[in-house]
Amino acid sequence: MVSDTKVLLTPGPLTTSTQVKQSMLVDMGTRDQDYYDLVQETRNMLLQIAQADERYYTAVLIPGSGTYGVESVLTGVVKKNEKVLILSNGAYGERMGQICQKSGILYELVRYSMIHQLDVKEIEKQIARDDITHVAYVHSETTAGVLNDIAAIQKVIHRYHKISIVDAMSSFGAVEMAVDELQIDYLIASSNKCLHGVPGLAFVIANRHHLNQCADIARSLSLDLYAQYRFMEDNPGAFRFTSPTHVLRALHCALKEMIAMGGVAARHRRYVKLQRQFREAMVEQGFQTLVQAADQGMVITTFLYPDGFDFAAFYEYFKSNGFLLYRGKLSDYDAFRIGNIGAIRDEDVARFITLLQAYGKGADER
Ligand SMILES: *Cc1c(COP(=O)(O)O)cnc(C)c1O
Numbered sequence: 308m309v310s311d312t313k314v315l316l317t318p319g320p321l322t323t324s325t326q327v328k329q330s331m332l333v334d335m336g337t338r339d340q341d342y343y344d345l346v347q348e349t350r351n352m353l354l355q356i357a358q359a360d361e362r363y364y365t366a367v368l369i370p371g372s373g374t375y376g377v378e379s380v381l382t383g384v385v386k387k388n389e390k391v392l393i394l395s396n397g398a399y400g401e402r403m404g405q406i407c408q409k410s411g412i413l414y415e416l417v418r419y420s421m422i423h424q425l426d427v428k429e430i431e432k433q434i435a436r437d438d439i440t441h442v443a444y445v446h447s448e449t450t451a452g453v454l455n456d457i458a459a460i461q462k463v464i465h466r467y468h469k470i471s472i473v474d475a476m477s478s479f480g481a482v483e484m485a486v487d488e489l490q491i492d493y494l495i496a497s498s499n500k501c502l503h504g505v506p507g508l509a510f511v512i513a514n515r516h517h518l519n520q521c522a523d524i525a526r527s528l529s530l531d532l533y534a535q536y537r538f539m540e541d542n543p544g545a546f547r548f549t550s551p552t553h554v555l556r557a558l559h560c561a562l563k564e565m566i567a568m569g570g571v572a573a574r575h576r577r578y579v580k581l582q583r584q585f586r587e588a589m590v591e592q593g594f595q596t597l598v599q600a601a602d603q604g605m606v607i608t609t610f611l612y613p614d615g616f617d618f619a620a621f622y623e624y625f626k627s628n629g630f631l632l633y634r635g636k637l638s639d640y641d642a643f644r645i646g647n648i649g650a651i652r653d654e655d656v657a658r659f660i661t662l663l664q665a666y667g668k669g670a671d672e673r
Contacts, residue, residue, distance in 0.1 A: 313626070314655045316585075317633040318449050318477055318607045319373075319500040321649030323557070327503065330560035331553040342552065343544025345559055350539075352562040356502075356571060357494065357512045358485040365518070367536045369509045370551050373476045373497035375530060376509025377403060380472055380493045381443065382410045383525045383532035384517065389440040390414060391472070394430050394460075397421045397450030399474055403443050410526040415439070421451045421637060424602045427459045434467050441470045447478035447604045451597055451637060452644065454478070454604030461489045470517060476500055477606050481578050481648070483571050492517050498554060501574065501606065501648055504561040507554035578605040581647035581656065588660045589645070592667045597642055606648050607633070612641040621666070628662050630655075 315322045335342050350366040357364065369376045381403060385391050390413040393403045400416070407414035417433050419425055425444065434442055442464045446457050457473065464471045472493045475484065479494065480501035486494055494512040498504035511532060518536055525531035529548065538547045565574060582605045586596060589610055597609040612618060622632055622643075635642040 313629050313631045314651060314659075315631050315649055316645045316647065316651075316659075317631055318644070318646040318648060319497070320506045321499065321503065321646065322651055323503060323505060323561070324564060324650040326564060327505070327557050327561050327650075330556045331505070333553075333556060335552045335556070337546065337550055337552060340544075346539075346544040346546075346550075346555060349555060349559045349562065352559075352566065353510055353512065355566070356480060356562070358483075359487050359512055363515055364486060365513055365515055365536060365540070367511045367513055367518075367532060367539060368546065368550075368555075369511065369530065369532070369535060370507065370546070370548075370554075371509055371530075372506055373474075373495070373500070373509050374402065374406075376495040376497060376511055377474055377476075378406050378410075379509070379525075379527070379530040379532040379535070380495055380511055380513075381406050381412060382527055382530060384470070384472070384493060384521050385412050385414075385441055386524055387413075390438050391441040391443050392417065392433055392436070392439045392469075394425055394433070394442065394444040395419065396423070396425055396453060396455070397445060397448035399445045399448060399450065399476070403445075403474070412526075421448070421639075422453065422598050422602065424453050424455045425460060427456065427463060430460065431463050434463050434469060439467075439469060441472055443472035443474070445474040445476075447475070447482070447606060449477045449607055451609050452604050452607040453598055453602045454482075457482075457484065458489060461491060465490055477648070478604070480565065480571060481574055481606055483575065486512050498558040498561075501578075502558065502561050502565065503648075503650055504558035505554055507551040508558060575605070578647060581651060582606070582608060584656050585645050585647055585659070588663055592663055597637075597640060607644050607646040609635065609637070609640075609642045609644050612643070616641075618643055624666055625659075625662065628658075630659060630662070 353366040404416040479496035498508040499506040
């Protein structure tokens with residue numbers, strides 16, 4: 308195996324298993340039944356994880372990183388005379404606003420605290436507005452690591468009969484999510500977060516009834532969600548344009564692995580345990596978390612710089628010992644993040660903690 312592989316404590320790309328890496332050592336043609344089968348199985352496994360009935364939902368694959376999927380939905384399902392409300396509590400909500408701005412989609416972005424989950428009473432006032440047709444938000448806001456209450460938010464959206472768009476990039480696969488029951492209309496995620504594949508493929512779990520009404524809305528050719536959906540339905544297993552074959556093989560392998568290991572419930576338990584282990588070890592060394600326990604998700608944790616902290620030195624220390632940490636993305640706080648998704652093994656955690664304690668001892672002597 309490549310000797311400079313590191314344990315990635317980042318929220319995607321992330322550490323992949325050996326089997327997932329090996330699954331990519333095969334070249335495949337895209338106009339071939341073997342590949343079609345692989346694509347269809349992958350789409351079916353995604354629906355299975357989403358607990359979505361194939362008759363009412365479809366999984367549309369969009370090559371690119373997660374943002375390509377978000378952009379394909381926003382630019383592909385909001386008509387000219389419609390308006391999307393963006394409930395933002397972090398950088399990924401802000402990005403939704405940028406997408407709408409660029410493509411001339413009518414939108415209203417309402418900004419909330421990045422370190423708290425969305426307050427359902429607060430957002431209801433916005434959702435109730437007559438001019439709003441769609442409501443978009445991020446389920447797990449990777450910016451600070453906050454997890455929003457998807458069931459409560461979906462309830463309000465449905466009370467007012469709006470169409471829901473959920474960026475579940477860093478929660479799909481980590482949190483049980485019955486897309487059918489929650490009545491999510493468009494859920495977006497990607498191959499390289501909690502599903503443990505490699506970067507290069509986004510996907511949309513879409514309500515067929517709504518998507519069927521979205522022909523000719525798209526502001527983009529390659530990100531045209533409806534066109535991609537139609538093509539995948541009419542030519543099962545095919546993409547409109549060259550598809551990322553190796554990325555798809557990796558995702559297929561990662562999904563099979565995940566299902567065999569106990570699916571979403573098992574992954575959720577694993578993440579909760581890992582998040583706690585990292586957090587406790589860090590707190591023991593004097594670091595403080597930015598987000599309070601009630602708002603904290605289980606995929607990534609933000610730690611504030613202690614007084615006089617040299618992040619660059621801390622980062623380099625862990626890098627030279629085989630771990631990559633994650634810089635902050637919060638303009639208001641001096642902070643960094645530790646992601647705990649990916650194929651992280653118990654021995655990796657133990658080694659991280661030993662290194663962390665040794666670093667603390669070094670600081671005492673400095
Ligand atoms: C990772 C992520 C995205 C997508 O980011 P890309 O860099 O395009 O993969 C979107 N939303 C959230 C919440 C994310 O964590």
